[in-house]
Amino acid sequence: MPRDQQSRVSRRKVLAQLFTGAGAALLAGCEAASRTQWFPKILGVGEHLTRGAQHLLTSRRSMAQEFEEADLSPQFRSNGTSNPKSPAYQAHARNGFADWALQVDGLVASPATLTLAQLRAMPSRTQITRHDCVEGWSAIGKWTGVPLSEVLARVKPSDSAHYVVFHCADQMSSGDLYYESIDMEDAYHPQTILAYGLNDAVLPIANGAPLRLRVERQLGYKMAKYVMRIELVGSFAHVGRGKGGYWEDRGYEWFAGI
Ligand SMILES: Nc1nc2c(c(=O)[nH]1)N[C@H]1C(S)=C(S)[C@@H](COP(=O)(O)O)O[C@H]1N2
Numbered sequence: 001m002p003r004d005q006q007s008r009v010s011r012r013k014v015l016a017q018l019f020t021g022a023g024a025a026l027l028a029g030c031e032a033a034s035r036t037q038w039f040p041k042i043l044g045v046g047e048h049l050t051r052g053a054q055h056l057l058t059s060r061r062s063m064a065q066e067f068e069e070a071d072l073s074p075q076f077r078s079n080g081t082s083n084p085k086s087p088a089y090q091a092h093a094r095n096g097f098a099d100w101a102l103q104v105d106g107l108v109a110s111p112a113t114l115t116l117a118q119l120r121a122m123p124s125r126t127q128i129t130r131h132d133c134v135e136g137w138s139a140i141g142k143w144t145g146v147p148l149s150e151v152l153a154r155v156k157p158s159d160s161a162h163y164v165v166f167h168c169a170d171q172m173s174s175g176d177l178y179y180e181s182i183d184m185e186d187a188y189h190p191q192t193i194l195a196y197g198l199n200d201a202v203l204p205i206a207n208g209a210p211l212r213l214r215v216e217r218q219l220g221y222k223m224a225k226y227v228m229r230i231e232l233v234g235s236f237a238h239v240g241r242g243k244g245g246y247w248e249d250r251g252y253e254w255f256a257g258i
């Protein structure tokens, strides 16, 4: 069974157990709250639930913590690829990505090609968040970009679209291009943005120029840099080696929640 199905099954089990116990009332309230708004992580509900169950109930809809300017790391380090080598990417970089365009396709009603200027003209969101890398470092940065939900509204995903796949420009040592994927719940989360700015400046190449994903409640490797193409799919069985991401294909968890 694919890992995402496994976790869905175990989640269902936990929810079923909750409904049979005193948790049912709390859960009902929680679900009502989640229908009406994106609610903050610290709620006070679930005081009587185990930590794990509370995490399951709140984390997918909660907002990641946002910080103040004073909290910004002096510099936001680069990790993984810091400058894609392909001639096509290098040519785009040389002219400031003026001719670059994001391709959005797959299971959508209206595939689109969006230039950097078009993406910048769309509604934007700025957020100061902490990035956590599995390698054991964190940094706080100020990201500006277009909410992924805005881009999805343009292309109109079909009902059969269950995941958003990000195809990147950089080739890894294995020869495969970096890729990542998230589900529709994360795709529509208000803090999920395609960032073109870092710390009030144009996104540096070292951090993923011209466009990189921020999906703030997950670990660093989910945040695809150098995004060239976004593909809506029903499953990622036929993308990469089938586990939903470059590092997932090498044993990392697909859902890398913090
Ligand atoms: N295309 C691409 N995206 C990537 C990577 C990469 O090597 N290539 N590394 C990932 C990892 S492990 C981390 S921690 C972050 C690092 O982002 P940064 O370079 O802005 O610090 O990017 C992620 N996204």
Ligand SMILES: [Mo]
Binding pocket: 079, 132, 133, 134, 135, 220, 221
């Ligand atoms: Mo990372």
